[in-house]
Amino acid sequence: MITLYDLAFDKDLRPSPYCWRTKLALKHKGLAWRDEPCGFGEKQKVAFAGSQTYPVIHDGTTVVKDSWAIAEHLDAAYPDKPLMPDKPYARFVNGWADTALNVTIFPIVVGDLVDRVRPQDRDYIVESRGKRLGTTDFAGFQSKAREKGVATFRAALEPARRVLKEQPFLSGGAPAYPDYILLGSLLWPRTISPLELLDKDDVVYGWRERMLDLFDGMARKAPAAA
Ligand SMILES: N[C@@H](CCC(=O)N[C@@H](CS)C(=O)NCC(=O)O)C(=O)O
Structure with a gap:
């Protein structure tokens, strides 16, 4: 049985x-897992993996961070239903989401994020994110960032938009890891902020609807910010 160490707020x-x-990758493979929710202050739970971040998985005797x-x-151990039939493309989408997309999301939801951490993790998040932003006035920073930040975020989605105008999923006719990468980025604000980041007319909005329905609506049913 696989254990997943997942960050919990x-x-x-x-x-x-x-x-x-x-x-989403585990679901794609049809694999079940044991869920181990972890707070920011519970890194000792993933110390066995030498990790300071989540996710970490323990799969039999294999530990992966x-x-x-x-x-x-997962693709090596469970080759059925490949996550990355085109690995260079998946690597590109991974790098794009990490460096061009997630950085545009953080400033426009940081206040909502800080408000929703576990009470015992608040001091840690205030100190670490305060250092990153140069202020602990997260609400003020977020409000200022939203003036231009939502448009910046939407512009950063343009590469995905161009693909999704041609095909239903980033990976073609069916979803695969590139789609899970992008959905992961969009589930982050959805989970911790009431701000709707996508315009209903955006082709990415329609794609997100299809993605939220996958796996019996797993992502749609996940608790989201009120
Ligand atoms: N490159 C890593 C990044 C993981 C990461 O940054 N995870 C964040 C949660 S979104 C984390 O665990 N942060 C811990 C912290 O900020 O102390 C991956 O793809 O797994």
Whole structure:
């Protein structure tokens, strides 16, 4: 049985875009897992993997940290239903989401995110994210960032839009890891912020609807921010 160490917020919200990649990849493979929710202050739970971040999986005797390494492991260990039939394309989407997309999401939801961490993780998140932003006025920072940030985020989605105008999923006629990467990024704000980031007319909105329906609506049913 696989154990997944997944980042948990207050009220058991599960926002981590990287953990979402792994959960969707496991579902794609039809694999069941044991869920181990972990707070920011519970890194001792993943110390056995030498990791400071989530996700981590324990699969039999194999320990894997980092969502990309986990996807590679799953394709090697469970070759049916490949996650990455076109690995260079998947690697490109992974890098695009990490460096061009997630960075545009963080400033526009950081206040909502800080409000929803577990109470025992609040000091850690205030200190670590405060250092990153140069302020602990997260609400003020978020409000200022939204003035231009939503448009910046939507512009960053343009590469996906161009693909989704031609085909129903980033991976073609059916979803695969590139789609799970992008959905993970969009589930992050959906889980911790009431802000709707997508316009209903956006082709990405329609794609997200199809993705939310996958696996018996797993992502749609996941607790989201009120
Ligand atoms: N490259 C890593 C990134 C993982 C990552 O940054 N996870 C965040 C949650 S979204 C984390 O665990 N952060 C811990 C912290 O900030 O202390 C991956 O793809 O798994």
